Amino acid sequence: MAPSRTIWFDAEQLRAAVDMGTVVDRVREALIGLHRGEFEIPLRFAPGEGNFLVMPVRHIASETLAVKSLSANFTGRRPALSGTLTWEEWHTERHVGADAAEATAMRTGAVSGVAADLLAAPDADALTVIGAGGQAPDQIRAVLAVRAVSSVTVASLTRESAEACIARVAGEFPDVRFTASDDPRAAVAGADIICCVTPSTGELFSLGDLKPGAHVNLIGSYRPEMREMSGSDVARTVLFVDDVEAVTAEAGEIIEAVENGELDPGELRTLGSALATGDVSHDPERITVFKSVGVAVQDWAVMRALVDTVDIDGSD
Template identity: 35%
Template sequence: MLVLDEAQTREALAWPALIDAIASMFTGTCVTPVRHHHEVEVPGEAAATLLLMPSWVPGQYTGVKVLTVYPDNAKRSLPAIFGTYLLSSGKTGEMLAVVDGGELTARRTAATSALAARHLARPDAEELLVCGTGRLSLNLIEAHAQVRPLKRIRVWGRNAGNAEKTAADARALGFDAKAVADIETAARTADIISCATLSQAPLICGDWLKPGAHLDLIGGFKPDMREADDTAVARASVFVDTRAGAMSEAGDIVQPLKTGVLTPGGIRAELRELVAKEHPGRQSTEEITFFKSVGAALEDLAGAILAYESARSGQK
């Protein structure tokens, strides 16, 4: 059995291969039940979340991710997310690999956003605004740069020091990146806005979105969490990673559905339909696109299989 730590998982999940692996999984025979989502009480602090995400390709691989989200970990200088992925044989059930769940989650999440941007962002998109300074922020920059010709990166966060650190890390990788204090000004010029926060109130106002902008929302994974307002929903063509997940869990979709700002039919397509070309995706240079991701277990399975097969190949 392979055990892949954080560094080994990162090395095994090159961006182009990971983006393509996730695309293939969305159009394959993967079985993906809706994930198990449990609130965990933490006395004196914000409640945590326990996620159990099973998925399998019949006869090939079976996997499950166990993930925890502790919002107040920032007070302890710890990541909010910890997790482990267990990959087994789909024929025998034999355990094949234990993969670092935090690194897998961060990379597959960013890769899924990049896959969506491949279909929804303007081909000439050059400016990316990342909102949030957690583990995902640098991954989002790297992943989006795989699919669009980014020239300018802007990073906003509630903590200015953390925003500057993310920008500095991006500069070390060769990006023209800088931290910004004014989220509205940065959002008004951005071609792609990618939000990865634990916000419960909208950060992005729809009135800020310029024609042709692409809005990528990642962080709001519970019904009471929100990263964009109703105006953004109303102005944009709305897409999701999976209807089942987004319509039951994502505040950026659940809340507008409840108030009538969005109808189920107003969701243009889910990611599988974009990848399979059942929906054309962006249809004009002026169209504003809105992609809401809550995470699907098949994305983790795609990454875990790639990590396992890449690591095995490297051992030969």
């Protein structure tokens, strides 16, 4: 019997081990697997009014388990997310752990990349990211992994915070033009892809601010009182979600639209189903929206990418 091993990857080690393109690919595969019933995944546990999150998931065929536990504090703590992500295998005694805040940033970026790859215009050239916190750089990395974007605008409450976000990532993309903004409505005008990663409780822009054919990822809001677009606007788009049960319980935009009778939850379509069938094509006249509150299979995908990439048995 092999000896029991616990291997830990801190934020820097995780980032060095797995590139964003690989995480995008693994998240795409996991979402298709979720649609096909390949995972056992309960609704996440969010005690303390969402101050803590516990997200377990089991991949049935491989008998592997990923569990993430987080504390989420957006009232001034840096980083706002802190916790651990663990990987267990039924057939071995090894245990793998990783920094959950870093893993969350990577998988949250990756799911935006998956959605943009499926739903955005093939020639999308301009990206706007609203929010300049810890999740924002990976939104940029993931979208640029799937589209040849030449210009990126980062919009935040202050131009200084947007500039600080740009400073963290611009060096990785020397051929991309970066612009800082403190006006979200102006920042989305003309953008082909918009990624929202804020804890906002009010709409950041309206549907009329967007160009026809734009694609929007709503990633930041994850509680009923939060929303980055109005429910009415979301209901008027071509809408996809990560998990129907999760968004109807947690996503403010979806809950608002359902309560107002503008959206039938039975008609919600998951990104995984669209990926599996491949029957989605870009319509230059329609705005698409992907709403995600985070699904545990995304965390499993990060750890799958890690254990597939790195010699975690230490035989090197």
